[in-house]
Amino acid sequence: xxxxxxxxxxxxxxxxxxxxxxxxxxxxxxxxxxxxxxxxxxxxxxxxxxxxxxxxxxxxxxxxxxxxxxxxxxxxxxxxxxxxxxxxxxxxxxxxxxxxxxxxxxxxxxxxxxxxxxxxxxxxxxxxxxxxxxxxxxxxxxxxxxxxxxxxxxxxxxxxxxxxxxxxxxxxxxxxxxxxxxxxxxxxxxxxxxxxxxxxxxxxxxxxxxxxxxxxxxxxxxxxxxxxxxxxxxxxxxxxxxxxxxxxxxxxxxxxxxxxxxxxxxxxxxxxxxxxxxxxxxxxxxxxxxxxx
Amino acid sequence: xxxxxxxxxxxxxxxxxxxxxxxxxxxxxxxxxxxxxxxxxxxxxxxxxxxxxxxxxxxxxxxxxxxxxxxxxxxxxxxxxxxxxxxxxxxxxxxxxxxxxxxxxxxxxxxxxxxxxxxxxxxxxxxxxxxxxxxxxxxxxxxxxxxxxxxxxxxxxxxxxxxxxxxxxxxxxxxxxxxxxxxxxxxxxxxxxxxxxxxxxxxxxxxxxxxxxxxxxxxxxxxxxxxxxxxxxxxxxxxxxxxxxxxxxxxxxxxxxxxxxxxxxxxxxxxxxxxxxxxxxxxxxxxxxxxxx
Numbered sequence: 386x387x388x389x390x391x392x393x394x395x396x397x398x399x400x401x402x403x404x405x406x407x408x409x410x411x412x413x414x415x416x417x418x419x420x421x422x423x424x425x426x427x428x429x430x431x432x433x434x435x436x437x438x439x440x441x442x443x444x445x446x447x448x449x450x451x452x453x454x455x456x457x458x459x460x461x462x463x464x465x466x467x468x469x470x471x472x473x474x475x476x477x478x479x480x481x482x483x484x485x486x487x488x489x490x491x492x493x494x495x496x497x498x499x500x501x502x503x504x505x506x507x508x509x510x511x512x513x514x515x516x517x518x519x520x521x522x523x524x525x526x527x528x529x530x531x532x533x534x535x536x537x538x539x540x541x542x543x544x545x546x547x548x549x550x551x552x553x554x555x556x557x558x559x560x561x562x563x564x565x566x567x568x569x570x571x572x573x574x575x576x577x578x579x580x581x582x583x584x585x586x587x588x589x590x591x592x593x594x595x596x597x598x599x600x601x602x603x604x605x606x607x608x609x610x611x612x613x614x615x616x617x618x619x620x621x622x623x624x625x626x627x628x629x630x631x632x633x634x635x636x637x638x639x640x641x642x643x644x645x646x647x648x649x650x651x652x653x654x655x656x657x658x659x660x661x662x663x664x665x666x667x668x669x670x671x672x673x674x675x676x677x678x
Numbered sequence: 679x680x681x682x683x684x685x686x687x688x689x690x691x692x693x694x695x696x697x698x699x700x701x702x703x704x705x706x707x708x709x710x711x712x713x714x715x716x717x718x719x720x721x722x723x724x725x726x727x728x729x730x731x732x733x734x735x736x737x738x739x740x741x742x743x744x745x746x747x748x749x750x751x752x753x754x755x756x757x758x759x760x761x762x763x764x765x766x767x768x769x770x771x772x773x774x775x776x777x778x779x780x781x782x783x784x785x786x787x788x789x790x791x792x793x794x795x796x797x798x799x800x801x802x803x804x805x806x807x808x809x810x811x812x813x814x815x816x817x818x819x820x821x822x823x824x825x826x827x828x829x830x831x832x833x834x835x836x837x838x839x840x841x842x843x844x845x846x847x848x849x850x851x852x853x854x855x856x857x858x859x860x861x862x863x864x865x866x867x868x869x870x871x872x873x874x875x876x877x878x879x880x881x882x883x884x885x886x887x888x889x890x891x892x893x894x895x896x897x898x899x900x901x902x903x904x905x906x907x908x909x910x911x912x913x914x915x916x917x918x919x920x921x922x923x924x925x926x927x928x929x930x931x932x933x934x935x936x937x938x939x940x941x942x943x944x945x946x947x948x949x950x951x952x953x954x955x956x957x958x959x960x961x962x963x964x965x966x967x968x969x970x971x
Binding site (some may be wrong): 422449457465491492493495496497498518525526541542543544545547548550552554555556557558582584585587588589590591593594595597598599614617618620621622623 | 750758785789791821834838841845848850877878879880881883884888892910962967
């Protein structure tokens with residue numbers, strides 16, 4: 386089979402990228418394409434053309450989409466589903482003449498939202514039926530998700546990646562954390578903040594001062610900063626992961642850091658391929674949509 | 679007396695501004711001027727002209743300067759003095775033909791540095807002889823300084839202002855914290871993080887989510903963020919301020935927030951005018967320099 390045999394298109398449409406896959410009815414990937422036509426650079430009326438441009442060589446078949454395309458600033462707002470609930474809603478939001486958007490999830494208290502991760506969660510659960518535990522989805526805004534009996538019971542967002550970028554790009558630490566990596570520095574950062582979380586605010590400027598006074602290498606400062614922020618995240622989310630079965634869904638390096646930090650807390654976690662989870666989730670959504678129509 | 683009677687010039691030369699005062703021998707301000715010729719925009723050979731430009735109408739008298747002008751990227755590096763020590767060193771670093779730079783302070787462990795604040799501390803102690811306790815100097819990089827018997831015993835920098843600017847300017851919270859103020863939001867932020875410092879990382883994204891789901895006003899989100907960060911600073915510096923006499927040296931609004939946050943922890947603090955402390959410190963340094971020459 387080739388892309389011309391596609392019966393539907395899977396789309397992961399986030400803030401910075403649009404990724405599409407030409408899919409067979411059984412969920413086989415026939416072709417894939419990516420563009421930088423993310424939500425961040427598209428006006429509302431530009432979405433149909435962005436999609437058609439990227440899929441021009443494929444059949445004009447239904448599209449199942451997840452991600453920020455369904456946000457208030459996206460193509461069409463797909464209203465959040467409230468937890469506790471299964472990760473996938475039966476109510477997809479139509480956009481244009483052939484696209485159906487998976488809604489995100491919301492939590493009333495503490496207030497929280499997700500868009501896109503619900504599809505990865507659904508995909509992981511489709512690949513691991515009956516799985517209970519906690520899923521961590523690292524990213525700009527990392528999600529911690531409590532799963533029980535196939536439902537999202539509760540979740541917690543921690544903006545660690547966003548903070549790391551802002552601190553290394555826009556504070557005095559930009560002079561001390563330019564590049565490089567040092568596993569021991571990362572481990573020390575995690576340990577420092579897990580053992581004394583109330584000291585976090587005092588440990589950041591020390592990265593700069595140790596650079597000035599002791600010649601602390603940038604790679605160590607950068608890694609320790611990452612450890613401090615991920616350690617602070619683990620301290621804040623301890624009620625989620627302590628004593629639970631844990632799956633980390635994410636791309637290689639970042640997900641690996643979470644697995645390492647959790648392992649240092651005697652909390653073993655399984656790392657799961659993010660793209661595989663996304664595609665499995667979009668496929669599950671497509672099948673349910675197909676069954677309804 | 680007028681500026682033409684000046685016998686020396688006081689200079690507070692920081693990263694963004696150069697501020698100068700024409701001074702009488704007895705420490706009276708005869709005239710003042712400010713420019714944006716801070717360290718951040720001056721190449722090393724541009725310092726003399728920047729100084730001469732701003733003081734062109736005054737007598738060409740000795741200049742006593744404090745601040746980033748003495749950093750490695752400044753006019754001439756004034757090597758740090760190691761604590762414990764009095765805030766003012768007798769060894770000023772010469773720059774050009776008439777300028778003398780007050781060195782900053784350094785601490786070996788935990789590694790820390792200050793430049794400029796040592797002069798405000800000296801000024802405060804000159805105005806309050808025999809004072810013992812803890813001085814807080816709020817700013818981009820807030821300093822907490824333990825004073826005993828006229829010496830700086832130890833100090834701790836917390837980069838709260840730098841973090842606040844990076845978070846409100848360069849993370850997703852920029853959409854939710856644009857402007858405005860709400861005292862109750864600030865107080866809640868301080869209380870939230872002081873009572874559960876390990877939860878800090880989990881409270882930041884909630885400011886965005888409450889905006890999306892509950893219509894949390896930007897002013898409340900911005901104030902609560904400020905409270906969370908200052909609260910995290912107070913949690914980290916508790917060994918400094920708990921049970922101590924506290925002076926907060928700083929400009930109105932920001933210093934007032936620290937005084938309010940400390941008061942909520944039953945730690946009353948006295949607010950001290952920063953410019954008065956700076957000038958008293960530069961005057962003390964001038965007198966000691968004059969006595970040596």
